[in-house]
Amino acid sequence: MTVLSLSGFGVTLRGRPILRDIAFDIGGGELVGLIGPNGAGKTTLMRAALGLIGSVGHSSLAALAPAQRGRAVAWLPQAREIAWPVDVQTVVSLGRMPHMSTGQRMTGADRDAVDSALEQMGLTELRQRTATRLSGGEQARVLIARTLAQETPLLMADEPIAGLDPAHQISTMETFAELARKGRSVFVSLHDLGLAVRHCTRLIVIDRGGVVADGPPRALLSPDLIRKTFGITAWFQDTPEGLVFQPLEVAT
Amino acid sequence: MLRGLAWAAALIWPWAGAHADPSPARVVSINLCTDQLAMLIADTGQLVSVSHLATDPRSSAMVEQARAYPANSGLAEEIYLMQPDLVLAGEYGANATVDMLRRLDVPVLRFEQAYSLDDVRARMIQMGEVLGRQDRAAELVDRFDARLGDFQAEIAARPRAALYYANGYTLGDKSLAGQILTRAGFDNVAADIGYEGGGVLPLELLAMNIPDAVVTGQPYPGASRSEEIMDHPVVSVLRRQSATASVTDSDWVCGTPFVLDAVSQMTDLRQSLTADRP
Amino acid sequence: MTRLGLILSLLVLALFGAALVVGPASIGPVDSIVALIGGDGGASTLVVREIRLPRAILAALIGAGLGMAGAAMQGYLRNPLADPGLIGISGASALGAVIALQTGLAVQSGIGLPLAALTGALIGVLLVLALAGPRGSSLTLILAGIAISALAGALTSLVLNLSPNPFAANEIVFWMMGSLADRSMAHVWIAFPLILAGTVMLATLTRGLDALTLGEDAAEAMGLRLNRMRMILILGTATVVAGSTAVAGAIGFIGLVVPHILRPLVGARPGRLLWASALGGAAMLLASDLAVRILLPARDLKLGVVTALVGAPLFLHLIHRTRREGL
Numbered sequence: 031m032t033v034l035s036l037s038g039f040g041v042t043l044r045g046r047p048i049l050r051d052i053a054f055d056i057g058g059g060e061l062v063g064l065i066g067p068n069g070a071g072k073t074t075l076m077r078a079a080l081g082l083i084g085s086v087g088h089s090s091l092a093a094l095a096p097a098q099r100g101r102a103v104a105w106l107p108q109a110r111e112i113a114w115p116v117d118v119q120t121v122v123s124l125g126r127m128p129h130m131s132t133g134q135r136m137t138g139a140d141r142d143a144v145d146s147a148l149e150q151m152g153l154t155e156l157r158q159r160t161a162t163r164l165s166g167g168e169q170a171r172v173l174i175a176r177t178l179a180q181e182t183p184l185l186m187a188d189e190p191i192a193g194l195d196p197a198h199q200i201s202t203m204e205t206f207a208e209l210a211r212k213g214r215s216v217f218v219s220l221h222d223l224g225l226a227v228r229h230c231t232r233l234i235v236i237d238r239g240g241v242v243a244d245g246p247p248r249a250l251l252s253p254d255l256i257r258k259t260f261g262i263t264a265w266f267q268d269t270p271e272g273l274v275f276q277p278l279e280v281a282t
Numbered sequence: 283m284l285r286g287l288a289w290a291a292a293l294i295w296p297w298a299g300a301h302a303d304p305s306p307a308r309v310v311s312i313n314l315c316t317d318q319l320a321m322l323i324a325d326t327g328q329l330v331s332v333s334h335l336a337t338d339p340r341s342s343a344m345v346e347q348a349r350a351y352p353a354n355s356g357l358a359e360e361i362y363l364m365q366p367d368l369v370l371a372g373e374y375g376a377n378a379t380v381d382m383l384r385r386l387d388v389p390v391l392r393f394e395q396a397y398s399l400d401d402v403r404a405r406m407i408q409m410g411e412v413l414g415r416q417d418r419a420a421e422l423v424d425r426f427d428a429r430l431g432d433f434q435a436e437i438a439a440r441p442r443a444a445l446y447y448a449n450g451y452t453l454g455d456k457s458l459a460g461q462i463l464t465r466a467g468f469d470n471v472a473a474d475i476g477y478e479g480g481g482v483l484p485l486e487l488l489a490m491n492i493p494d495a496v497v498t499g500q501p502y503p504g505a506s507r508s509e510e511i512m513d514h515p516v517v518s519v520l521r522r523q524s525a526t527a528s529v530t531d532s533d534w535v536c537g538t539p540f541v542l543d544a545v546s547q548m549t550d551l552r553q554s555l556t557a558d559r560p
Numbered sequence: 561m562t563r564l565g566l567i568l569s570l571l572v573l574a575l576f577g578a579a580l581v582v583g584p585a586s587i588g589p590v591d592s593i594v595a596l597i598g599g600d601g602g603a604s605t606l607v608v609r610e611i612r613l614p615r616a617i618l619a620a621l622i623g624a625g626l627g628m629a630g631a632a633m634q635g636y637l638r639n640p641l642a643d644p645g646l647i648g649i650s651g652a653s654a655l656g657a658v659i660a661l662q663t664g665l666a667v668q669s670g671i672g673l674p675l676a677a678l679t680g681a682l683i684g685v686l687l688v689l690a691l692a693g694p695r696g697s698s699l700t701l702i703l704a705g706i707a708i709s710a711l712a713g714a715l716t717s718l719v720l721n722l723s724p725n726p727f728a729a730n731e732i733v734f735w736m737m738g739s740l741a742d743r744s745m746a747h748v749w750i751a752f753p754l755i756l757a758g759t760v761m762l763a764t765l766t767r768g769l770d771a772l773t774l775g776e777d778a779a780e781a782m783g784l785r786l787n788r789m790r791m792i793l794i795l796g797t798a799t800v801v802a803g804s805t806a807v808a809g810a811i812g813f814i815g816l817v818v819p820h821i822l823r824p825l826v827g828a829r830p831g832r833l834l835w836a837s838a839l840g841g842a843a844m845l846l847a848s849d850l851a852v853r854i855l856l857p858a859r860d861l862k863l864g865v866v867t868a869l870v871g872a873p874l875f876l877h878l879i880h881r882t883r884r885e886g887l
Contacts, residue, residue: 080781100783111775113638114828127771128783132764160828176774180782448727449860450742484857485742486585489606504725505661507734511742516610 031058033102033184033215034079038087041071041078048074049239052087056184056217061210063230064219067260070236072219073108073188080105080186091184100128104180106187110169112161118172119157122147125179147179150205167194174202178209185209187218191225203229227251227266227275235259247273257281305414306368311336312356312379313372315536316393318344319409320370321351322538323418330364340500343532343540358382368412396537397479398461399430405537426539430465433545437467441494441555443548444471444483445530446517448499448508452483459534462541466548468495489516494555496520497528497548564825568839572620575846579616580608582850584857614745619849620842621748622740622808625755625800627841628834630815632762635769635830636793640820640878641698643871644801645812645864648708649684653798653805654735655712655719656680662723674750677806681798684708689794698882737864738811740849747807754803759838761796765789766831773830811863813871814841820874844870 032055040050048071056062064072078085080103081092091103104125112121125147126140136144148154151171156164161172170193177185185206191199199222206216207229220226226233227247235243235250237259243250248268256264266275309324310331311317317332321344334355335341336348354360358379361369369390371380380390391412396402403423410419443463445453453459454477455470463470471493472483488496498512498521511517528551533544580596581589587604595604596613626644633642644650660666660676691704716735720728768789771779780786804811818840819833826832848866855861 077777082777082780096780096783096785098783099781103781105778105781107775107777107781109775109777111638111773111778113773113775114823114830116773116828120827120829121773124771124774124782127767132767173774176778482860484584486583486607486611489611490585490587490603492603502725502727504723504728505664505666506723506725506727507731508727509725514610514742515744515746516606519606519610 031183032056032090033058034217035090036079036088039079039089040086041074041083042086043074043083047239049078049236052236052241054234054241054244056215058183058215059210059213059231060215061206061229061231062215062217063226063233064217064236065221065223065226065233066236071239072236075236076105076186076188076217076219097128100180100182102182103184103186104177104182106173106177106185106190108188108192110166110173112169112173115160115162117157118153118159118161118164118175119144119148121161121172122153122157122175122179125176125181128180128182143179143181147175150178150208151175152201167198170194171198171202174205178205183214185214185216187216189219189221191220191222199225223260223264223277224275227273251275306366306412308364308366309368309370309413310354310361310364310366311370312354312361312376313370313393314341315372315395315405315538316370316409317348318342318536318538318540319393319405320413321347322422323406323409323415324413325415325418328413328415330366331361339532340502341532341535343536343538343543358386362386362388370412396458397456398458399465399541401458402426402537402539402541406539422539426542429539429542430545433465433542433549437552439556440467440469441552442471442474442491443468443495443497444488444491444493446483446488446496446498446512447530448506448511450482450485450488450511451480452477452488453480454478458537458541459530462534462544462548463497466545467552468548485511485514485516489520493520495528495551497530500529500531564822564836565839568836568843571843572839572846575843575850576616576620578850579619579846580612582853583607583612584853610744611742614743614748615740615849616846617748618740618743618751618808619846621751621755622804622811623814623841623843623845624838625759625804625841626811626814627818627837627839627844628759628762629797629800630841631819631830631833631837632765632769632793633797633815634819635765635772635833636790637692637701638772639698639701640823641701641816641875641882643813643816644797645810645814646709646816646875647684647688647692647701647705648712649681649688649797649801650805650810650812651709651712651716651736652684652687653677653681653801654810655716656683656802657806658716658719658735662719662728673806674754674802678754678798678802680712681802681805682794684712684801685794685798689790698879702879733862735809737862737868738805738809739852739860739862739864740808741852741860743807751803751807754799754806758796758798758800758803761792761799763834765792765796766834769830769834808863811845811867813864813867813875814844816878817867817871817874818844820878 034056037053039052041048066072077083079089079091091099094102122144148157151174153171153175174190191202203225209216233247233250234241242259243255251266261281262277263279263281264275264277308330309328311320312333314333314335317336320329331354332348332351334353337345337353339345356376356379361383369383369388371390371392373392373395383390396405406419406422410416445459452472455473456478460470471491496517501509533540581592585607591604592608595608599605630643634640656676656679657673660673665672665676687708688704692701717732720732768784771782771784776786819837822836822840823833826836848863851866852861852863
């Protein structure tokens with residue numbers, strides 16, 4: 031089952047081509063990490079794939095009607111915005127909006143989805159708290175819980191673990207991995223190559239406006255790719271604890 | 283020093299300059315009411331200019347006569363260049379102009395406003411003295427008195443009337459308009475409620491007092507929210523009940539003999555009201 | 561209906577009743593109600609039906625409209641300082657109304673006045689949104705508001721000064737501060753359709769405003785049609801403000817104060833705040849108009865004076881808090 035399909039896909043902003051000739055599919059049960067240096071266009075790729083900005087070529091999500099899209103994909107933007115001092119469960123409940131028609135009240139299924147999302151992000155205790163008074167990390171988790179409550183086949187998140195402490199970074203990646211094991215798909219952009227390599231089932235590397243590598247981490251990573259794309263050297267090895275990746279120094 | 287003394291004298295005895303020469307030769311009026319009194323009383327050639335309001339039919343009862351005089355807009359430099367030996371002004375307003383003219387040693391005389399028909403008489407006599415035209419003034423006063431006497435005839439029933447202007451403004455007995463009403467045989471509703479001079483009469487109070495006639499002001503061109511109240515349904519109902527719509531005009535504005543035309547107009551209204559009654 | 565809704569509704573009803581009973585003509589409460597319902601055509605009936613009733617209806621209508629418009633603007637811009645009066649929409653609408661009145665457009669056609677007020681309000685909203693950007697930062701929003709208010713105020717003054725009517729020139733205070741004194745049913749019929757249409761439009765935004773709590777991107781990805789929502793917001797706000805301003809002048813701060821007070825009571829949800837603010841706005845304007853009538857009955861104290869006395873300190877507090885939070 032394909033949850034996102036891009037082909038011949040490109041984005042031009044203010045007359046400058048940012049991305050071109052992008053083509054890949056994301057199937058069910060995948061945890062796909064989108065990596066690339068600053069300015070490679072990770073956010074642009076995700077927003078364009080969602081149809082939030084104009085693009086050329088085909089994106090299966092951008093082609094959907096707005097109401098359908100809300101049930102096909104949950105999107106977590108990088109800017110963690112909670113505009114009003116609402117409580118945590120209200121924020122998470124917003125994720126149910128695409129499943130409810132105007133004026134409809136939450137059903138039992140909606141409530142279950144919210145409860146389970148709160149549970150997964152360890153927020154059950156905080157559900158009555160005012161979201162805007164929580165710490166930055168807690169707010170990030172609340173917003174992730176909102177996307178979980180949306181219960182879509184695909185979850186797209188733009189740097190969801192930036193600014194979290196190590197424990198919450200790892201638990202968030204494990205939550206995503208768990209979703210993937212249950213058959214849903216997650217498409218995340220991230221800068222932490224160590225976490226990307228360790229948790230993702232597949233990595234898509236973009237640089238200079240195109241996909242430069244796409245595949246499982248083990249098959250994909252090479253000293254050459256790391257040097258060319260990120261301009262660094264790194265140590266990586268398959269260990270009994272799994273694949274370990276440690277950036278070393280800026281390549282000269 | 284001399285200038286200062288002259289200025290002080292002008293303050294105490296404003297037409298001190300004019301007093302030396304009993305009849306000033308070049309008189310300029312910058313007030314609508316003094317315009318009209320001066321036009322009525324001044325000798326040929328004595329009055330040099332009247333205010334531009336004197337030619338406005340909404341406020342002036344002497345538009346035709348006023349056209350014969352150059353109009354001024356009441357600005358000090360304009361007046362000064364006319365080289366008047368007396369400037370006539372009203373009781374209120376034009377403060378900056380009057381102060382400036384006095385600093386320039388131009389004698390200015392402020393005429394008090396007329397609040398009653400007796401005041402009208404007094405102003406005519408005063409204007410006669412100021413212009414050295416006592417005989418002409420006496421002649422006008424005699425005519426005024428004679429005509430006023432005609433209105434003193436028996437008044438059988440006194441209907442109740444209210445004056446109602448923009449912003450709900452009304453006038454009580456201590457006002458020229460109030461006196462016109464009373465003299466024409468009406469009871470003034472505002473005076474009954476306790477208004478002496480002018481004041482805002484809430485629409486509700488007007489409605490509760492059910493006057494026999496509501497006399498409103500003349501609407502100006504262009505719209506204003508202040509005047510909208512005169513078209514309020516309540517006022518319309520009250521005016522419909524009285525079956526006569528009456529409007530105050532330029533005869534009501536100043537303390538001149540023309541107020542008798544207003545008294546006459548209101549007397550007609552009263553007679554038509556009492557005649558309608560069973 | 562929630563408890564809050566019930567309490568607010570009762571408050572509005574009570575204030576509406578008070579508005580029918582209080583006035584310079586001393587008609588007792590019972591007599592007032594009898595005069596309203598029975599109506600023997602006497603003076604009391606005239607007072608209650610033709611003077612107090614339209615005034616009370618207008619206060620409730622305009623208050624509800626402005627309260628809701630304020631809540632909607634704040635929700636959309638995610639900024640608690642957005643009030644149609646403060647950001648210049650009312651001023652622009654007043655300019656439209658004054659132009660219609662002074663050019664005679666309002667006399668030529670019954671819809672001249674509301675249409676001109678609507679045009680002014682629309683220009684005002686479009687200008688504010690264009691200047692403040694999609695997520696109105698406090699600074700740009702307030703600066704845009706100051707600029708638009710100043711320009712609209714100056715042009716309104718100019719039009720009034722050019723009027724051949726000597727009274728018109730002194731009426732800038734009415735247009736800037738607003739008043740319900742001596743309004744009649746004729747004014748209700750101008751305001752009612754506009755405010756009704758505007759509130760109906762704004763009421764459709766509840767879901768979208770809730771979703772916008774998460775930002776435009778997240779909301780749009782959840783299926784919100786942002787462009788459509790912006791259109792409805794612009795039209796709805798302009799329509800409400802036009803209906804209010806055309807008959808009562810620019811009344812400020814209702815859309816600022818009411819949502820601010822009610823926000824904690826609805827769990828800060830912008831959607832629920834819409835209806836609560838409509839009821840709260842009606843209550844606030846009815847109360848303000850009662851205050852105007854009771855405090856200085858003979859002076860035609862302007863409504864905007866009362867709402868500003870309540871609202872301006874709150875506005876200052878909000879600006880202070882906004883700065884502290886570095887928004």
